[in-house]
Amino acid sequence: MRIAVLGSGCATCKRLHETVESVVAKEKIDAEVEYSTDVTKIVELGLMHSPVLVINGKPADLKSNSENDVKEAILSGLE
Amino acid sequence: MDIFAPIQWFADWLVYTIFNTTKGSQLGNTVNFFVYDTIKILLLLSAIIFVVSLIRSYFPPEKTKKFLSKAKFPILNNLSAALVGIVTPFCSCSAVPLFIGFVEAGVPLGVTFSFLISAPMVNEVALVLLWGLFGWKIALIYIVSGVTIATVAGWVMGKLKLEKWVEEFVYKVKIKQAYEKKLTIKDRAHYAKEYMVDIVKSIWVYVVIGVGIGALMHGYAPNDLLVKYAGPNNFFAVPLAVLIGIPLYSNAAGTIPIVSVLIAKGMAMGTALAFMMAVTALSLPEFIILKKVLKPKLIVIYASIVGLGIIFTGYLFNVLIR
Secondary structure, rough: EEEEEOOOHHHHHHHHHHHHHHHHHHHOOOOOEEEOOOOOHHOOOOOOOOOOEEEOOOOOOOOOOOHHHHHHHHHHHHO | OOOHHHHHHHHHHHHHHOOOOOOHHHHHHHHHHHHHHHHHHHHHHHHHHHHHHHHHOOHHHHHHHHHHHOOOHHHHHHHHHHHHHOOOOOOOHHHHHHHHHHHHHOOHHHHHHHHHHHHHHOOHEEEEEEEHHHHHHHHHHHHHHHHHHHHHHHHHHHHOOHHHOOOOHHHHHHOOOOOOOOOHHHHHHHHHHHHHHHHHHHHHHHHHHHHHHHHHHHHHHOOOHHHHOOOOOOOHHHHHHHHHHOOOOOOOOHHHHHHHHHOOOOOOOHHHHHHHHHHHHHHHHHHHHHOOEEEEHHHHHHHHHHHHHHHHHHHHHHHHHO
């Protein structure tokens, strides 16, 4: 699967990227994790906040940026 | 009745009975103030952030932009943008996508700026803390003056035709897919709780440091320390407070405990508020982030208008509250 974290380079964005990396490592998920600070990508997805978690090209339904919620979002993207 | 009375009772018991310091001594006063204010402010903050996040979840920016691109009366657009700016989720991380999203949706530049001015300047956490520490009148003047500045400044900026000072690429961005999130009340409460934990975790240190500095001044600095330099009779105190506030960057939660002590030590209310607003709304890191989408000239105009607005608010408070 392809996972991308889109952000504007702020602290919250970097933290989300780290959380995603750690979830992928812990759950041994075969995923390509990309981190981008190209804000136009966020707007193109119809979104106006940052950071955004994108799974297989679609914005994930992320309830919050906590590790549990990130894990849930990534696992539901596996199916 | 004072709803914070149990906290005062606890602080008294802890400081005078357990720590065994003398009531009324400088040390006793300082520690008591520290314990009481830390608990009170952290409790207030948690409650406020939870409630505000819950309200916020009903005003996502994706909805806001639709609403603002349709409104038809010039200055009323600015007013509604300023009002929406109070409750919309905003942190410096989101400033750039918000800006591009507004422009893409056809929201006029002046209206977008009303939003960009009000979002950091009228901070709901500051609002409720002001209410809790100084009473509702102060909180009301704070919100009214902030919204007025954002409305008028955005309207003026709309008249100035500044579109050419926005980076060209912004006008070329097009939305490729629409996005709408459906949330249940349970989702919203969950989001609010996580957000609260996240914020309190990241700012509690500043609150404790802020209250600590405040407590030291409360216990040890003479009461009229600041009257001469920052009292209502010093005309230059307000602009000076704003200048000092620009390079300092903190959130309202860390600033307010210090501000409340500065006031107790003789700083005029308006001067103290101007300082707080400058610290939170005029921040170098945010201007650097905005450089991605705005040319330097426009950032300077934006910062000057906000700065003048804050100075105005400072004088207004100093005249109204004596």
